[in-house]
Amino acid sequence: MDNIKRLDQRIELLRPILGFEGVTFQQLREIADCSFEKSYSKGELIFDQGEKCEFFYIVMKGLVKVSIYGSSGNKITYLLAGTGEPLNLVGPFTGNPRYLSAESIENTSILLLRNEDFLAYTYRHPVVIKNIMSILGYAIDSANDKILDMIEKRVEQRLIKVLHTLQKKFGQRLKFTSRDFAELAGTTTESTLRAMAQFRKRGMIKSNRGEIIILDPGFMENQGFEVYWV
Amino acid sequence: MDNIKRLDQRIELLRPILGFEGVTFQQLREIADCSFEKSYSKGELIFDQGEKCEFFYIVMKGLVKVSIYGSSGNKITYLLAGTGEPLNLVGPFTGNPRYLSAESIENTSILLLRNEDFLAYTYRHPVVIKNIMSILGYAIDSANDKILDMIEKRVEQRLIKVLHTLQKKFGQRLKFTSRDFAELAGTTTESTLRAMAQFRKRGMIKSNRGEIIILDPGFMENQGFEVYWV
DNA sequence: CGGACCTTTGACAGAGCTCAAAGTCTGTGG
DNA sequence: CCACAGACTTTGAGCTCTGTCAAAGGTCCG
Incomplete structure (x- = not known):
């Protein structure tokens, strides 16, 4: 069946990220089960800054640019996410809007999970929390590093x-x-x-x-x- | 007893932060019990960039500047933490060094918790995780905002x-x-x-x-x- | 074919960093 | 209690990096 194949694909996508390695196939299957896919053609907007966050996004195929717009039309790129990389680690936890927007720069397909599904799952796996924190730490350090570089x-x-x-x-x-x-x-x-x-x-x-x-x-x-x- | 009073102080310090409000007195007491205090005089270094992180730090009294040094002697301030504010939200999760150093800019006393004690506790309270994520989200957004401001x-x-x-x-x-x-x-x-x-x-x-x-x-x-x- | 986007290069101006010198305040130690 | 070193403030002059504006040619896509 094509559906089974698809589910398998999703499971293989999820397994290597955020510490899901240790998780049983059955559990991954559960989470893959309530996910769905969405396609974006090159240059399409995936989410915009100021929008509420309802889903957790993972890139399945393609390349996504996550950026921030300044008030005078300037723009900086914060993240380039390829296959297997999540777009919004914080959003699912708070649901609140962030100052980030995401745009596909190739034809891209994204795997989406409802916040609740992702979180319910995450809370049961401390290692996932730990990995998310670690990534956010890198993000903060890197942003600060960029500020320093702007100066010196x-x-x-x-x-x-x-x-x-x-x-x-x-x-x-x-x-x-x-x-x-x-x-x-x-x-x-x-x-x-x-x-x-x-x-x-x-x-x-x-x-x-x-x-x-x-x-x-x-x-x-x-x-x-x-x-x-x- | 002076010790009891001290413990009460710590509990009152912890209660309003990170979503500990909902937590019972007994539980807060447990965590306050395995914490300890440390005093720093004005201008003292609390931790330095590149050090491993063993403790979770909360300011009890005073004011702390958390900053980053550039390779040519420049420095930017990332966080000014007063009473009740944590210094290192990511560190306890990973234990890894960060690019941050903390310095007291007034006479300051800090409450310290071993990573394990803080985490064990945190993992049991999803709301705490959620709040930490939210704070980290603000930190990232703010840093990116600063980058934009450096440009425009x-x-x-x-x-x-x-x-x-x-x-x-x-x-x-x-x-x-x-x-x-x-x-x-x-x-x-x-x-x-x-x-x-x-x-x-x-x-x-x-x-x-x-x-x-x-x-x-x-x-x-x-x-x-x-x-x-x- | 036309429009949109990308690249290339020139000229210019100005924000702000650097270096420098001098004055003021403070708190530490003798 | 005083002196002095160190820290903070103030202001000037000069220079340079880089952002801005402009113009032109190349390339891709519908």
């Missing part, structure tokens, strides 16, 4: 850090536009393009429309750069 | 926002140095001093060494400024 690092250095971060997560071929990089580094598209021109001159990268290829992965590694958490 | 707001505006925030928390008389304000707004002492000179000219504030008095609280209220979470 220049655009170029922040961009190298962004490239390094993305390389660790996605490999050497990064299919993002300069605007995407700018939103990650907290700068403008123009400054990003200028910096990229520099990097190209130095032989650090190669670039086509909508993608950057990192030529010398070792270089950034050796710089002693920390990575952000995205 | 000028030093003056960020400082007004900081003053507004502190006013809400501490009232019109703010006993902080310009360096403290700078660390909150993500700028330098000099720029802060210059901005404060402006505010003084405009009749918004009055200032002495080590304190700022906000003269027109309504003004900031009406500006439609959001506040940070500190």
Whole structure:
């Protein structure tokens, strides 16, 4: 049956995340049972800031950008979530709106769980709570780190850090536009393009429309750069 | 007995925080029983970044500044914790080091609980988990908001926002140095001093060494400024 | 084909960081 | 009780990074 197959897929998606490894198949099945899927095409809005949170979202396929808009049209990217990554860890607990919006940047399918279903389950597994706390800790540390970088690092250095971060997560071929990089580094598209021109001159990268290829992965590694958490 | 009195104090400290209201006296007593106190004089380091976390810290009396240091000596303040406020919500769950250090900025006494004691207790009370998640959510949103403000707001505006925030928390008389304000707004002492000179000219504030008095609280209220979470 | 989006580059201006020097306050220790 | 070192405040001058505005060409999609 196709339905069974689908359920299996969901179970395999859930198992490796948040500490669900230790959980029995039967239990995972229960939770997978009351989940459902939703598809979004490239560029579609998944949720917007200020909306109440009713569901817990996990990316099944594709790529999602979670970001924040400033009052003068600026935007920063807070999280890039791929397969198996959750979009909103806090929301299900409070149900309250957050200052985050999520947008698919590829064709994406999302697994949704009602808050209650996710929570009922979570409360029974301390290790899941622990892992969520740990992730939120990283998120906070990373955000604070970015604030510091805004103060003491220049655009170029922040961009190298962004490239390094993305390389660790996605490999050497990064299919993002300069605007995407700018939103990650907290700068403008123009400054990003200028910096990229520099990097190209130095032989650090190669670039086509909508993608950057990192030529010398070792270089950034050796710089002693920390990575952000995205 | 003095000991009984002390225990009562601790219980009264714990009750209003994190959703412990609903908890019976007996249970609070249990947890207060295995806590202990520690005193720090002004300017003392309570914990440093990179240390493992063994205890959950709550401020009993005084004021604590939780901050992060950058590689070139910069520093930003992440949290100002007064009576009843916890210093490290994530630490007890993971035990892992964070990028945070805490320093008393008044003579302070802290209530400490071993991670295990705090957690054992917490896991039994979903409302506590929920409240912790909620606080962490605010912390993340606030940090992201600060990043946006670093991009699109000028030093003056960020400082007004900081003053507004502190006013809400501490009232019109703010006993902080310009360096403290700078660390909150993500700028330098000099720029802060210059901005404060402006505010003084405009009749918004009055200032002495080590304190700022906000003269027109309504003004900031009406500006439609959001506040940070500190 | 046309519009939308992305890239590229130039010129310019200004916010604010840095360095510097001097004055003021405070509390610690002799 | 006084002196002095350290911390805080104040203000100036200069410089530079980078955001803003602008113009033009390339690419993709409907």
